[in-house]
Amino acid sequence: MTNTTKKTTHSLNDLIGVTRDGREFYEEAAQKVQDPDLKALFTRLAGVKAAIVNELGGAVQAAGGTPEDSGTMAGGMRQMYAKLRAGLGDKEYSYVAELEESEDRLLEAFRETAADNDTPAAARDIVTRLLPEVQACHDVMRDRKLAMKRAA
Template structure:
């Protein structure tokens, strides 16, 4: 694997780490037991994605990203404010769905980018079904909560 592969995967690690941390926080803040369980499960899934991507970066001789992104921090903060000012559960679900959009878009971009090294693309394509499934769960939850309002 090349430095470009490590760099590409580290970008995805940072975005997935944003989601993991946001889910962990949300799981502690919501009152709904079902949502708390869902958020904890999603955090675990994000941790697994981070671990797999990190292993690939290490195998390439690189150093895995150990923090999130500025955009993720801002989204996390906005989610906390939104939850504090309105329907807490819906606020977290809506912002977490946005986080899922961001991760899915990043994975889609890497998988389709002609400049993505084959080793990075292989890992991304292998993890894509899991990323898409998480996105779809949160999108469905957001829509059902929005329609119930």
């Protein structure tokens, strides 16, 4: 495996882990909230995250690597914190707020990878192509959080 292939695989696998965190978090949140609109939103965004993971995984395989098959420790800790927070207060708002934070983390990771001059062109191309979709998911959760905060 060449250094470029290793760097491509590493860069994309980092994003797979963070995106997988988001998918798992959305799936869990969809099971925990009662509001049907939030359930539908969380389920839809989990599907978007799954599609991104699949696309990134395909790029890792095409580069000759093995796609990451788990999330990150930080993502798992954030989910545990969200469960605790939801148990102590407004469950729906708590999940939205924590998922919005998760979207912030994912968006930052994608932006950093796209802007990193050490990221190989093949990895940067796929990240740049997926970035608008990541941004759109972020914006949906940000807007939902702000709307819920104003309504409170």
